[in-house]
Amino acid sequence: MNLLDIRNLSIELIHDDQSILAVDKVSLSMKEGEVRGLVGESGSGKSLLAQALVGVLDDKWRVHADRFHWRGIDLLRLSIEERKVLLSRDIAMIFQEPMACLDPTTSIGEQLTEAIDSGQLSGYFWQRKKQRHSAAIKLLHKVGIKDHNACLRSYPHQLTEAFCQRVMIAIALAGRPILLIADEPTAAMETTNEGQIFRLLASLNQLKNMSILLISHDIENITHWTNTITVMYSGQFVEAGTTTQIFSKPLHPYTRALVDSSPSANLHLPAKSRLKTLPGSIPILQHLPIGCRLGPRCPRAQQACVKAPSVTDFHGHKVSCHFPLVPLSPPKKTIKAAC
Amino acid sequence: MARDKIYLEETFPSPFMQLWLIFRKTPVAMVGINCFLFLIVLAVFGPLLAPHSPIDGQLDMLLLPPAWHIDGNVSYLLGTDELGRDMLSRLMYGASLTFGLSFIVVIISLVIGVIIGSLSALTSGIKSSFLNHFLDVTLSIPSLLLAIIIVAILGPSIGNTLWAVVLVLIPQFIHITRYAVKEESRKDYVLASRLDGASPFRILYYSIFPNITDRIMGQATLAQSAAILDIATLGFLGLGAQNSLPEWGATLAHGLDLFYIAPWTVYLPGLAILFAVVATNLVGEGIRHALKLRKER
């Protein structure tokens, strides 16, 4: 059973009586215990998508979807409050700059104990404080912090970014989520510490069977840690499939360009030669192209690209393009995007 | 690579224009600034437009109620006081005294405060601290008390209240300028300017000041509403405007004795003070609100 099943999610921005589709009919599905990567450059709407999932967008955004299932429950039928209750219990999110996400005026210990749900504690109310404390220590051990006493007493600004990110993950784990959404967790830290955080997430996935949605703008970074990848461009769905399929045989020109711009593809190039890039730059919200938004930049663009492409499925490898790169065999099924 | 579309249909607003465009969209702020401009026009042209003299009264028109009363007279639109002086003319002259003076006070303290604040931000160490806290001693003394001291030394007059209020307002500008300049000078473009070989004065003028004027303007409106109230209070106590100068606070004080017979001599100047302070505050709120929205964009 799919853990999360979203079909044709769109997010509209209402501004001065104009509505702009920031996210245009994106589908995403996750199974239990899966680590999925969501790749897109700035302006692709990946953070918006994650925030819409958790339900933290403010009133100027409007969200529609054809299907939004969570563990088999149809969330579109529920009211907003019920949806929020359900999702906030099961989904947790960690963000980009961990030091900025922690309260600078309280110690880590207080913030961690605050995050622990009182439903998990048993016992009489005079025992609660001690139980919270021991639960906090257990959480710190789970994320690999052995010296818990020093950590509980210190304030966020006294720790490094990687440490703060571990604390954020511990706080996220306090609610015992089923899905953890990591929105560019390592963007603010040095590359030497990135590996630690990714290894931690991988171990959490293996040991507790927790699903993870890793959002990143760098496809190279996450290919080692994910099972499946979804690629987005400028709010539209581009490609989705297993990591090996995406990395070794990208079907969409944009994915091919992303893979080409990663360092491991350039190992074969002679030093100081020109890299392969797509011309142009990412369109801004006020000037979005109609139809396929990669159109103006795509080397394979033709007349048909002014209409938004539908999603084609090649053995589980989904592509949204009129002219995909290498159709290996006749497509298995074509899923029409609702216009 | 260049964009394929150029902004043909859009204008290129500078940050200041952006601020103005956001300001224009807030109706409350626009009401405020219209009232503010009205008051400025009144302050400048009031003495020319006033129908009667504010000082010489008509002895046969004592304590006339405003024109909407049964006993009122249309040529004395807002009534007269106990010496037969027309309230409307007094209020219009008073605008140039209370409001106009507060404006001048703010400008003087702004200029002095910004100069000292920039000097303090450009230097470092003890000199910088000294300049920063130089006039903080006046913050500890309420402007009223300071005015009494000055008046005790120099004698009561409206010029002395001006100096008292200026002294009290300067430290705010020093602090806010110093903080803003220090914050801006940490940014990379100031370093880039410095590396290009610009002198510190040039950096201050071209790179830093355009970016901090908005904050200083927001502070200036706060200072002005304080100044209006201070000048009016000092006039009310008899320490500021003397004799028959039609300053709003003084007019209010004069009318207090006759409150039960002629309430309009009290509430009209009071309303005028309220109007001025509210207009200034609305403009200040509008500026700060627009600054916040512009930062979010």
Added chain:
Amino acid sequence: MPELLEVKGLSKSYRHKNYWFNKKTTTVLTPISFSVEAHQTLAVIGETGSGKSTLAKLLVGAEPASSGSIYLNGEALKSTSYKQRCQHIRMIFQDSGTTLNPSLTILQLLDEPLKLNTQFDEMKRKELIRTTLQKVGLLGDHMNFYPHMFSGGQKQRISLARAIILEPKVIILDEALASLDPSLRSQMINLLLGLQQQMGLAYILISHNLGIIRHFSDNIMVLSQGKVVESGKTRDVMNSPQHKVTQKLLLSQSFQLKLKPKKNKRKKK
């Protein structure tokens, strides 16, 4: 090829102003010497606190060096005069958001170094600005815009235009490519390579991203706590690192550099 930039014994130490009597000095950069030739790129890597940014600031003249000297084409550069230095050594910063003054148009922004350092008249300056903008891939009309109307990639191009407008010999890239998206990064690299060929520039690249360094640089220098622990040609150092600091840095990103297909760890149960 003659050496363009030669650095001898450059060092920097700070004195703490904590106590009036007990002045502690911390050495951020021990005396280092290196040289860069035209058309070459030197990459500088190290962890935070190893002194890379200090080195960049010393080279460009933002801070005076405690000792040592810098020679450009054989001539010594005076550490106090900016005017001489800024024409030859320029720098591009990391954060494109704060690197451009938001209240000035691009024209005014690029005009400033020209007004301060050259004697050209207004027409000539405008023409020069237009050609420079075209060189970095923007349109001449863009000079009337304000910085907030550009995207991150375009802002970095404008910083590059500001750097090359005085036709320098050396450009220092202080983590300039770190905040860009991968596709914009590739475009920027192509642009930098083209300019290097055209104008004979030398680059000093400070970066964390070893993939770019491998592709882009000829020589590499590894700093740790203010000392040069290893230096040499990029391919040699990256293929066989000698010092353990270098090995640690390379290991953390080693999966980017292996040529054989990576082992994909399956996470499913």
